[in-house]
Amino acid sequence: MQNQNLNYILEIHKASSISKAAERLSISQPALSAHIKKVEEQLGSQIFDRSVKPLQLTEAGAIYIDHMKKQAELDKELEEKLSDLACLKRGALSIGGATFFNVSYLPNAIGRFVKEYPGIDISIIDGSMPEIVGKALDNEVDLFIAPSWNLDRRCCYEKILHERIFICVPPKWKINDKLAEWRIPPEVILSGGLDTWLRQKKQPYVDFSNFRKDPFILLREDQHIGNIMSRLFARHGFEPGYHITAEQTLTSYALTLSGAGISLVTEGTLANGNLKEFPAFYLADFDICKRDIYVAYPKQKYLSRASREFIVILKDSLGAVS
Incomplete structure (x- = not known):
């Protein structure tokens, strides 16, 4: 019940409106209003100042939320420690990340993990990186997957792969004939033979300027790719002319297969994405076209045995592209 109270109050606080919060929570506005009023009666203070719009927390409300968050963290830590004592026969684990990371890794x-520990309930949470980091710091996510970009100092990061x-x-563009010397066969990437292929080439990296006049599929600049x-x-001194903007890497990949433009894809996606069709692959600017991927968690958080065991399995499962 305490967690439900906190969830309801946080949703109202985020929405700055009881009616909007009720809609998001899929309950009626009168029911939500009555619930909050009951909590306020028990507390002896108003949580929200209803005399202003948008709705705002009172000082008592802010204190209440802070206290309830701390209590929820203690309750979760107790649950995790008891789960550890039970040798992972029961418990829960929540893992967050951008949809692309969750699908790929x-x-x-x-x-x-579920074969080894069938008693652990797993929740996968998708969201933008700022959202996921916020959920981790609010104790709503145990672990999250993150790229080597804009790392948060409040979290610990363990490298799981380099890609x-x-x-x-x-694949049908004529420029591939011109650049045949640098084209990387998909089977080389998928078989783990890329390092050998690179050593056999005097100059394995294509000049990105070759694509100066071609259309591109772009992702937002606040996304790592x-x-x-x-x-x-910026390095090669040109801006894309005609281009399409996409939200997800897998969308840009599909658009490239359709012939719409040039995109980027990671080694991890190719190794773990169960892809059936392939464009022409090239490498360029080795110091730019690379990244590390981490599994992360808040520094102050108790790291449960379930979390530790999952990290071990995750690192091992990604060993082929580390």
Whole structure:
């Protein structure tokens, strides 16, 4: 009940409106209003100042939320410690990340984890990186997947893999004939033979300027892959002409396969994405087209045995691209 009270109050605080919060919570406004009024009666103080719009917390409300968050953290820590004593026969684990990270890096590890620890309930939470970090700091997420970009000092980061980032060119474009010397066969990447292929080439990295006149599929610059593409444009002194903007890497990959433009894709996506079709792959600017991926958690948080065991399995499952 205490967690429900906190969730209801936080939702009202986020929405600055009881009616909007009720809609998000899928309950009626009168029921939510009555629930909050009951909590306020028990507290002996108003949580929200209803005389102003948008709705605001009172000083008592802010104190109440802070106290309830701390209590929720203690309750969760107790649950995790008891789960540890039970040798992972029961418990829960929540893992967050951008949809792209969750799709690319988690499935194999989760499949192995649930076989070894069937009593642990797993929740996967998708969201933007700022949202996921916020949820972790609010004790709503145990672990999250993050790239080596804009790391939060309040969290611990354990490296799970290092990966290259490939330029993807529509497979039927004529420029692939011109650049055949630098084109990387998909089977080389998927078999783990890329390092050998690179050593056999005198100059394995294509000049990104070759694509100066071609259309691109872009991601936002506040996304890591989008930022890498922007750095490539800046280094080679040109801006994309015609382009399409996409929200997800897998969307940009599909658009490249359709012939719409050039995009970027990571080594981890190719290794773990169960992809059936492939564009033409190239590597460029080795110091830009790479990144590390981490599993992370708040520094002050008790790291449960379930979390520790999952990290071990996750690292092992991604060993092929580390």
